[in-house]
Amino acid sequence: MKITRIKIYGFGRWLNQEFKLNDDLQIFVGLNEAGKSTLVAFIVGMLFGFSNKRGHHQNTYEPLNGGVYGGELNLVIKGVNYLLTRKNRTSTVTSLYNTDLGIEIKNANEHLAQLLAPLTKESFQQIYGFSQLDLNEIIELDEQELKKRLQEIGAVGARDWRQLANTFDKKAQGMFAANSKTGKRPLNEKMKQYRRLVKELQVAKQNFPEYRQLLQEQQINEQKLGELEQAIKTQNTLQQELTNLQPLLGLYKEQQLLINSIDKSVAPKIADDLQQRVTELTFQRDNLIEEINRLKQEPPTANDDELLVFFKKHEQTLQRLEHELPNYQQMITEQKILEQQVQSLKQQLNKQQAVDVEQRPIEQQGKLSLPLLFLFLGLVISIVFIPIPWLSKGIGLVIILGSGGWYGLHIKHNLQRQSTKQKLDNTVLGQQPLAQKIVALEGEIGSIQLKISNVDQILTHLNLSKFTFIKQADWHENIVQLYEFFNLIHAKQAQWVTMEAAINYQQKHLQELEQQLENIVAQIKAIYLGLQVDDDEDYYWQLSQQTIYAEQQAKLKVLNQQLATSNSLLLEQYTDAHQLTGAIEESKAKINELNQKIKTIQDQITNLRVTLKSLANDASVEKLTQAVANSQADILQNLENYLANSLAAQWIDQTLLATSADRLPQIIKQAKLFFTELTLKRYTDIKLEANELQLITKNNELLKIEQLSKGTSEQLYVALRLAFVVVLNDVVKMPIIIDDAFVNFDDQRKQESYQLLKEISRNNQVIYVTADSRIKDVVDQRKITAL
Amino acid sequence: MRFIHTADIHLGHPFLGLQNVPEKLATLIANATTTSFSKMIDLAIAEKIDFICISGDLFDSQNQSIHLLDFLITQFNRLAAENIMVYLSYGNHDYQPQQNAGVSWPSNVREFDNSVKTYYQSLPDGKTVAITGFSYGQQHVKTEVINQFPLKQTQRCDFQIGMYHGGIDGANGNYAPFKVSELLTKGYDYWALGHIHQRQILNEVPFVGYVGSLQGQNSKETGAKGFYLVEEENGKLVPYFEETTSILWRTALVKLPQTVTQRELLNNLYTNLVTNNQHSWQIINIELDMTLTDTLLLRLNDGTTTLQLNEILQQNNQYLWINNISYVHEEQGARLPELDEQFWLATAKKVFNFENIHQVALKKIPELFIAEYFEQEAVQTKLKKQALELMQQELADVGSDMDEDNTD
Known part of the structure; x- marks a missing residue:
């Protein structure tokens, strides 16, 4: 690009100023304050926009005399003519015209930027702007910096970038001492703190394996406890069972014994109904036998009753006596009468005497009683049939028959006597005279008394006192008693008759019974046969066996029931109560032992639980974990900041290196020529050796940059920079704007510099503003415009 | 079931x-x-x-x-x-x-x-x-x-x-x-x-x-x-x-009008985030969708803004915690110098990789979490972006604190 014309509306001291420029070398000469720098600023402002920034360093070049801020530039870019207009510093109105085609180009700023690309204001100034300041700076640089600066000529804005890099580096360094383990800078401190936290966390976590172990221990404990409790339960159950066994053991033994002793062979073959039948039959039989026996035994024979026995013994006598009794009574009465009569007679005789008393033995009419006969017969029959030995029967029969005979005779005799007696009575009384009568009477009385004394004798002989007959003095009384006695006998006899009837009946009954008995016995026999039993004994033996068996079974059943819920296996183990007690004691002991163990374990569990709880309550691991995470985030953030700065610096460095390294060879190639010229061939070559510039003198001396004089460094600087411009011409071509550089050059150098500029201006437009008026001497007048 | x-x-x-x-x-x-x-x-x-x-x-x-x-x-x-x-x-x-x-x-x-x-x-x-x-x-x-x-x-x-x-x-x-x-x-x-x-x-x-x-x-x-x-x-x-959330993590996309001052930004963020009926904790990642000046961006990036916003929230007993504020706009990120762009790009590769990071910062830091973090490409890219922003910030800062166009 070349600038062909400048028109200033108002800018700094310039007001409505126009300049036409040479398209090669254009020199503006002016004294100080002539507006040289202003002009340069104007050009830059026009090309890249006026400065928006305000501040105390910035000169905004407000037009001193008022007027519109801005102006015009005529440009030639790649062969095309443009007119650029800018008005106003802020809110600049920019317009761009293609003067060849006479059209305004829309979006002037953008289009212009494209035309000027890739340059920015900064890079333009850095590449194409030369000023004394730059050179001064060069002189001020130390060797290293100088080296760097020179080597980075190819890198645009290297100086600024370098400053930036330094700033970043410093910032980064302030944050973190990357290569130190003991640094105290913020990030170092953070790292330390982080590591402390990590250690704390590690320590806090150390508990964990221990805790896990304790947990497992606890689980084992609890398992053990469970086992022990189970064992105790079992043992308790056992003890309970054994205790329950104690009463049962006896029963068990009994049961076992019973089981063993039961004669299984005795099968109960005698059925209940049969039993019952047999019982019934035997009962009946026995009853019958008993009855029969009773019947056979019961009838009390006359021999049984004492009185009757007595009677029987003295039957004749007694019968006679009885028979005579009325007689006697009569006799006594008679006697009395007679006595009375006698008395009276006696009285009559004595009165007449004597009473004849005839005692007549009271006798009962010995009628032949039928019941007695039956009884007698019955007796006979009974005797026959009573199952007593025949001899006894014989004697009995004889007695009975004998008695019967005697009795019969006696009765007959009594009958005879009675009739005789009565006859006598009548005779005596009626016929005799009184003394006779008395004698007769006394004779009667005497006979009566005789009879009475006979009777008395008989009575005495008989000795009836056993039978409540007590001889009294008063024969009347005696007779009464005798009557009573005989009544008694008769009663007894009557009784006996009744009895004999009964006996008869019994005999008959007995017969019947015996028949029944036979029947029953036969039945029983039949049953017995069926049961293969011989007899009652056998049967009862069988029955008793059966009963025993049944009893045993029943007992067994009861025992079984009692033992039903018991553990027979357990019972088997114990032969006696002693052993069982022993086992119970053993069990108790075991239970105690287990209880002890349980207590121990429970204590362990409790203790462990406390430990576990206290460990578990410690939430420091979580806190620390989070603190560690937070610290990590913090560190990463800080590291990022550090790295952003550090890497930015590095990036800048590297880029500068890269760009310069890339371009430097080309630049050097070009700069060599310029440098040789500038130094009037004192130096012949510039070499780049291991990234270091080296200068070759015409004497082939090898000099390093630090060995150059200040002036020569300046020259080298200029040469390199100009060389860079030239190298860039392939990419972009812009006018070089020199703001009075070379002021400190001596004349010769100045000369050389101007020569060089002339040469360069063949390719690049060079706009040179200077205060040095002597330039007229060196440069063609036409190139110079005076300000 | x-x-x-x-x-x-x-x-x-x-x-x-x-x-x-x-x-x-x-x-x-x-x-x-x-x-x-x-x-x-x-x-x-x-x-x-x-x-x-x-x-x-x-x-x-x-x-x-x-x-x-x-x-x-x-x-x-x-x-x-x-x-x-x-x-x-x-x-x-x-x-x-x-x-x-x-x-x-x-x-x-x-x-x-x-x-x-x-x-x-x-x-x-x-x-x-x-x-x-x-x-x-x-x-x-x-x-x-x-x-x-x-x-x-x-x-x-x-x-x-x-x-x-x-x-x-x-x-x-x-x-x-x-x-x-x-x-x-x-x-x-x-x-x-x-x-x-x-x-x-x-x-x-x-x-x-x-x-x-x-x-x-x-x-x-x-x-x-x-x-x-x-x-x-x-x-x-x-x-x-x-x-079952106890603490809710949330990403909040916050759009705000252009803000000049840090204080204004904080106030706007506060108003945007705080609601009346917030009774359970939230941890919020803010994604900021707005144009920021370089200064504000810098403060955002080095965590200052997050810190300050959290202070204000805690002072007002809000149940919000800001974990991070990130910046959505890409365009306002820094750009490489055009002239030497290819060099910048080339050296970027040499600088923003794990080996270099390790060399620069991690030689004495053996901790694994750090290495793992910086091994991630996304993190390396983030570092590059941060470096660029730093550079832009520094360059832009040369000479002034405020942009003139945005006058009071």
Whole structure:
């Protein structure tokens, strides 16, 4: 690009100023304050926009005399003519015209930027702007910096970038001492703190394996406890069972014994109904036998009753006596009468005497009683049939028959006597005279008394006192008693008759019974046969066996029931109560032992639980974990900041290196020529050796940059920079704007510099503003415009 | 039948990316995951569910602690008292290399070991449910474990549930890779997946899906978290989401008008974020969509703005914590100098890589988390961007503090 014309509306001291420029070398000469720098600023402002920034360093070049801020530039870019207009510093109105085609180009700023690309204001100034300041700076640089600066000529804005890099580096360094383990800078401190936290966390976590172990221990404990409790339960159950066994053991033994002793062979073959039948039959039989026996035994024979026995013994006598009794009574009465009569007679005789008393033995009419006969017969029959030995029967029969005979005779005799007696009575009384009568009477009385004394004798002989007959003095009384006695006998006899009837009946009954008995016995026999039993004994033996068996079974059943819920296996183990007690004691002991163990374990569990709880309550691991995470985030953030700065610096460095390294060879190639010229061939070559510039003198001396004089460094600087411009011409071509550089050059150098500029201006437009008026001497007048 | 499907609980895993959190929030954060877990157990007991399926990553093997172990055992015992079973499989974060190397859980917990296994449970209504699963024995499981799962045994059970901790990563996946079709061919009624920390439905009927975690633990795990309460409806198993979030992670895209001063920016942010009815904690990542001056951008980038905003929020007792503010606009990022752009780009590659980063900063820092972080390309790119912004900031700052165009 070349600038062909400048028109200033108002800018700094310039007001409505126009300049036409040479398209090669254009020199503006002016004294100080002539507006040289202003002009340069104007050009830059026009090309890249006026400065928006305000501040105390910035000169905004407000037009001193008022007027519109801005102006015009005529440009030639790649062969095309443009007119650029800018008005106003802020809110600049920019317009761009293609003067060849006479059209305004829309979006002037953008289009212009494209035309000027890739340059920015900064890079333009850095590449194409030369000023004394730059050179001064060069002189001020130390060797290293100088080296760097020179080597980075190819890198645009290297100086600024370098400053930036330094700033970043410093910032980064302030944050973190990357290569130190003991640094105290913020990030170092953070790292330390982080590591402390990590250690704390590690320590806090150390508990964990221990805790896990304790947990497992606890689980084992609890398992053990469970086992022990189970064992105790079992043992308790056992003890309970054994205790329950104690009463049962006896029963068990009994049961076992019973089981063993039961004669299984005795099968109960005698059925209940049969039993019952047999019982019934035997009962009946026995009853019958008993009855029969009773019947056979019961009838009390006359021999049984004492009185009757007595009677029987003295039957004749007694019968006679009885028979005579009325007689006697009569006799006594008679006697009395007679006595009375006698008395009276006696009285009559004595009165007449004597009473004849005839005692007549009271006798009962010995009628032949039928019941007695039956009884007698019955007796006979009974005797026959009573199952007593025949001899006894014989004697009995004889007695009975004998008695019967005697009795019969006696009765007959009594009958005879009675009739005789009565006859006598009548005779005596009626016929005799009184003394006779008395004698007769006394004779009667005497006979009566005789009879009475006979009777008395008989009575005495008989000795009836056993039978409540007590001889009294008063024969009347005696007779009464005798009557009573005989009544008694008769009663007894009557009784006996009744009895004999009964006996008869019994005999008959007995017969019947015996028949029944036979029947029953036969039945029983039949049953017995069926049961293969011989007899009652056998049967009862069988029955008793059966009963025993049944009893045993029943007992067994009861025992079984009692033992039903018991553990027979357990019972088997114990032969006696002693052993069982022993086992119970053993069990108790075991239970105690287990209880002890349980207590121990429970204590362990409790203790462990406390430990576990206290460990578990410690939430420091979580806190620390989070603190560690937070610290990590913090560190990463800080590291990022550090790295952003550090890497930015590095990036800048590297880029500068890269760009310069890339371009430097080309630049050097070009700069060599310029440098040789500038130094009037004192130096012949510039070499780049291991990234270091080296200068070759015409004497082939090898000099390093630090060995150059200040002036020569300046020259080298200029040469390199100009060389860079030239190298860039392939990419972009812009006018070089020199703001009075070379002021400190001596004349010769100045000369050389101007020569060089002339040469360069063949390719690049060079706009040179200077205060040095002597330039007229060196440069063609036409190139110079005076300000 | 009702059961709970949950996974990726990561008990003991800290919240990541937080700095300088105030004390009261720190305590809440420390308890957030366990609180969420308790919430789930509370609900399990209240709803009288039959069992819980935990499909992996219940805790972090690296971050185990006594307190957590005690907590878990207590919670499992609570379930045991209500006869609620727990089916527990281990994932890549809590893998169990050996059987029984871990703790013995209460008896209602049924663990899965490293080979596929099926448990059967009888339900109160007489039905039987089969639950098939497996656990990780090491951190990476490259085999397609799904191939070892049996087909549904319809004669042995009425429902069959598959528990699977893994990802659809294709053949190169490290986490038991699988395909949805492979799951479906087994004929199960429900697939309780784990490993992805977001809810994600891969198939509707039968349900195949990730349930996500119970509580977000970093800024990527945003939104409500919880578990699935699965109900039996007409013979199908239908999941219903139940929230257990204690602290909500949220990304807030904030658009603000152009702001000049830091104070104004803070005020605007405050107004934008604070609502009246906020009673539970939120951790927010702000994405700022607006034009910022270089100064404000710088303060944003070095964390000053975040710090200040948090101060204001805490002073006003708000339940908000700003974790990070990032900048959405790309255009206002720095640009490379055009002239030497190719050089900048070339050297950028040499500078912003891990080896160089290590050389510059990490030689004396052996900590793994740092290396892992800076190995990420995204982080390296971020550093480059930051470096550029710094450069632009410095260059722009040359000479002035304020842009003239924006006059008062």
